[in-house]
Amino acid sequence: MSELPLEHVHVAPDDPENAPAVFVLHGRGADERDLLPVAEALPDDLHVVSLRAPDPLQGGYTWYELDLSGGGLHQSQPHTADFTRALDLVAESVDAAVDAYGIDPGRIGLLGFSQGAITSLSLLLDAPDRYAWVVALHGYLADTHADHDPEGIAEEPVFIGAGTGDRVIPESRASSAADRLREVGAAVTYETYPVGHGIGDAELADVVAFVEEHY
Structure with a gap:
């Protein structure tokens, strides 16, 4: 396995040279293998680089600590210093993986769940020209x-999925993110599902269709 700032799992396509890639960012308390079943449903000519968050938590890992001063988990925000560090580590890992695995630098997507989704949306806003599409779930x-x-975000394809029964990250927070990204010009697809804090079959099918269209 090549050296990246973050531990990771890499699954190469049959023809890896200059192929597109998806970078996968798991949720709080999970690890780099948690979303592999989702990634395996995506087009098989993608490099899959599933990153592990930097800090141990309850048998898994977390991208950052939470600021709960706003009123509990459902109103939480990332701890700013931790969040900045996580964003830098992911961006550095993307750059390192492009060099290590021969990835097409113009065809990089992000797919994140929960904390990974929050991180993915911020990475997009930091460097919209770096990413060809983003999937941010819950x-x-x-x-x-x-x-x-930011400049360069116009018509950027973004898929945002939310659960109407999600008590960890309420659907209203995902909806607000979709509204804001539309305001700055991104081409947002926003869908809700009758689920809690998890990815159901209908959501997965919509994600696969989105990626097939935009990667």
């Missing part, structure tokens, strides 16, 4: 990035 737009209006 997440929200962090306050640190809510006012970002």
Whole structure:
């Protein structure tokens, strides 16, 4: 396995040279293998690089600590210093993987769930030209990035999925993220599902269709 700043699993396509890639960011308390069943449903000519968050948590890993001062888990925000570090580590890992695995640098997607979705949306706003598409499932737009209006995000394909029964990250927070990304010009697909904090079959099918269209 090649050296990246973050531990990871890499699944190469049959023809890896200059192929597109999806970078997968798991949720709080999970690990780099948690979303592999989702990634395996995507087109098989993609490099899959599933990253492990940097900090141990309850048998898994977390991208950052939570700021709960806003009123509990359902109103939480990323701890700013931790979040900045996580964003930097992911961006550095993307760059390192492009060199290590021969990935097409113009065809990089992000797929994140929960904390991974929050991280993915912020990475997009930090460097929209770096990513060809983003899938953000059951997440929200962090306050640190809510006012970002970057050049280069116009018509960027973004899929945001939410659960109407999600009590960890309420659907309203995902909806607000979709609204804000539309305001800055992204081409947002927003869908809700009758689930809690998890990815059901209908959501997975919509994600696969989105990626097949945009990768």
